[in-house]
Amino acid sequence: MNEGPFILCDNLVKIHKIADLEVVALQGLDLEVKQGELLGIVGASGSGKSTLLNILGGLDRPSAGRVVVGGRDLLKLSNTALTAYRRTQVGFVWQQGARNVIPYLSSLANVELPMILAGHAGGAARKRACELLDAVGLSDRRNHYLGMLSGGEQQRVAIAVALANAPSLLLADEPTGELDSNTALAIYQVFRDLCRKYGVTTLIVSHDPKIARQVDRVVAIRDGKLAGETVRRAPAVTGATKDQAVHEDHFEEYAVLDSAGRLQIPKELREQYGIKERARLEPAEAGILVKAVERQQVEQAAAEGGQTAGGAAKAEHRGVLGWLKSRRQKSRG
Ligand SMILES: Nc1ncnc2c1ncn2[C@@H]1O[C@H](COP(=O)(O)OP(=O)(O)O)[C@@H](O)[C@H]1O
Numbered sequence: 637m638n639e640g641p642f643i644l645c646d647n648l649v650k651i652h653k654i655a656d657l658e659v660v661a662l663q664g665l666d667l668e669v670k671q672g673e674l675l676g677i678v679g680a681s682g683s684g685k686s687t688l689l690n691i692l693g694g695l696d697r698p699s700a701g702r703v704v705v706g707g708r709d710l711l712k713l714s715n716t717a718l719t720a721y722r723r724t725q726v727g728f729v730w731q732q733g734a735r736n737v738i739p740y741l742s743s744l745a746n747v748e749l750p751m752i753l754a755g756h757a758g759g760a761a762r763k764r765a766c767e768l769l770d771a772v773g774l775s776d777r778r779n780h781y782l783g784m785l786s787g788g789e790q791q792r793v794a795i796a797v798a799l800a801n802a803p804s805l806l807l808a809d810e811p812t813g814e815l816d817s818n819t820a821l822a823i824y825q826v827f828r829d830l831c832r833k834y835g836v837t838t839l840i841v842s843h844d845p846k847i848a849r850q851v852d853r854v855v856a857i858r859d860g861k862l863a864g865e866t867v868r869r870a871p872a873v874t875g876a877t878k879d880q881a882v883h884e885d886h887f888e889e890y891a892v893l894d895s896a897g898r899l900q901i902p903k904e905l906r907e908q909y910g911i912k913e914r915a916r917l918e919p920a921e922a923g924i925l926v927k928a929v930e931r932q933q934v935e936q937a938a939a940e941g942g943q944t945a946g947g948a949a950k951a952e953h954r955g956v957l958g959w960l961k962s963r964r965q966k967s968r969g
């Protein structure tokens with residue numbers, strides 16, 4: 637189990653069909669998550685975050701591609717096996733408190749319930765429920781009814797409920813969407829503690845880009861594909877003297893290439909540099925330079941190409957491909 641990622645999505649496609657309408661929610665999404673990783677997923681509304689979580693949790697099936705979780709190829713599981721996978725391997729935390737917990741039961745009863753349903757009633761279940769409530773910081777709220785708890789406390793119970801049957805995967809879909817930012821911060825902290833304590837691979841969907849501070853890695857989804865990734869590096873200490881020392885988080889931001897080598901250039905950068913339908917790739921000292929190309933330039937180049945047709949052998953290729961070609965020719969000659 638140590639070889640390979642815990643989660644592997646390869647060219648995942650999901651098309652939602654409503655009557656005659658087809659909505660492509662995921663369009664060739666590639667993702668790898670390590671065992672025990674705490675991953676944030678951000679993206680605009682409608683970008684496909686919930687669809688991805690539902691597929692990983694076995695609530696929905698993809699239309700094409702591959703999705704493997706803990707060595708199980710989810711596409712190959714029968715309906716019965718997929719239900720068993722969802723019940724035994726996955727814990728869910730939703731945005732709406734009401735979907736997570738039962739209001740007329742106590743915190744303790746809420747956490748015990750999934751264990752009872754799975755046939756583990758009795759002392760062991762009670763012991764684990766107490767341990768989990770302790771782990772989410774609610775040991776003094778065991779006997780409170782859910783209706784008596786604040787929104788943040790209800791989500792803590794929800795997290796304990798999700799972990800009751802010791803899943804290997806914890807999925808949270810905007811768990812802090814209805815909480816103020818301080819409470820949200822505390823909830824992220826709970827996820828972080830539990831991820832470390834139980835080694836459960838945890839995926840948290842969020843609207844909030846600040847989640848990058850709370851998790852190991854954040855991936856951004858845009859239009860049903862992975863667009864970027866932010867990795868938090870060990871904090872660097874800055875400040876002139878020891879007293880002024882500030883622990884600053886350092887983030888590395890990457891653009892993500894899909895399996896075919898496609899790369900998405902963020903809209904802001906495209907606008908800033910006037911890059912539209914076409915770009916020229918030029919080899920540069922430190923990497924590849926992506927330059928704007930005006931439509932007229934393309935048309936002019938095509939017109940010139942037409943005039944010299946027949947002399948194609950002499951044609952000069954500009955850009956990266958031409959550069960690669962000339963390098964190859966040089967190394968041969
Ligand atoms: N059950 C469904 N039936 C039809 N369309 C859906 C369904 N679920 C999601 N969609 C559509 O798929 C796209 C992605 O939705 P979703 O995964 O919910 O995005 P997000 O969670 O990032 O807001 C949206 O265009 C949404 O309208």
Ligand SMILES: [Mg+2]
Nearest residue numbers: 685686687809
């Ligand atoms: Mg959603």
